Amino acid sequence: MDSVDRIVDHVIRRLQGVKDGAQHWNDNESTRRNMLALQASNNNLNEAREIKMLPNSQIPNKLQERYNHCKYWENQFNEGWGGHDNTYAGWCHKEAKDAYYDAILKCKALGETVTRVLTLGWFLSSKTLTPAREKTLSRRPLLSSRVTLGKRMWRANCTPRSQPRLRQA
Numbered sequence: 001m002d003s004v005d006r007i008v009d010h011v012i013r014r015l016q017g018v019k020d021g022a023q024h025w026n027d028n029e030s031t032r033r034n035m036l037a038l039q040a041s042n043n044n045l046n047e048a049r050e051i052k053m054l055p056n057s058q059i060p061n062k063l064q065e066r067y068n069h070c071k072y073w074e075n076q077f078n079e080g081w082g083g084h085d086n087t088y089a090g091w092c093h094k095e096a097k098d099a100y101y102d103a104i105l106k107c108k109a110l111g112e113t114v115t116r117v118l119t120l121g122w123f124l125s126s127k128t129l130t131p132a133r134e135k136t137l138s139r140r141p142l143l144s145s146r147v148t149l150g151k152r153m154w155r156a157n158c159t160p161r162s163q164p165r166l167r168q169a
Contacts, residue, residue, distance in 0.1 A: 004056045007106045011063075012052070014099040015045040018092055025088075036089040040077075044070065044096040060107045063100050070097035 019041040026034040047069075051062050070093045077090030 004059050004107060004110065005052075007103045007110075008048070008052050008059065011099045011103045012045070012048045015041065015048050015096055018095045019045045022088075022092060031085075033085045033088050036077075036085065037092050040073070040089040040092040041096075044092065048096075048099075060104065060111070063104050063107065067097055067100040067104060070094075070100060 019038070022034065022038040022041040026038045028034075044066075047066055051059060051066070054062055074090050074093035074097055077086040077093060
């Protein structure tokens with residue numbers, strides 16, 4: 001199972017490869033086409049590196065924002081301006097857009113990793129069990145859902161008559 005940090009690292013590696021290719025072509029022949037591609041790939045790589053600094057809870061939204069940004073600029077370079085000089089930069093934005101798309105799907109899969117277990121252990125360890133309380137608990141089963149996202153595990157505890165509340169496990 002991937003963690004959010006691994007997903008972002010994978011995006012950075014993909015964008016580093018795109019940037020290295022653009023750098024190679026710009027070093028061989030410093031044309032407007034190669035300079036635009038190098039600038040696009042360099043900007044995309046730097047933005048991906050900045051995502052690494054965000055808290056895990058903010059990363060999926062930032063990935064979506066970057067996906068939309070790259071989608072816009074891919075279209076602008078390829079369809080809006082077009083021509084030989086612009087399509088290489090459009091391709092660089094397409095590669096970044098694809099990397100962000102894959103990362104969004106992987107993060108979504110992480111968020112859907114939910115395990116439901118029937119447990120009373122956490123409740124019994126913090127409360128004294130009286131006969132009246134035992135009778136109440138036997139009528140209302142307590143559900144505990146664990147969601148793992150990155151390195152943190154959250155547990156939502158709820159009974160049929162109460163609102164869920166989150167606590168860090």
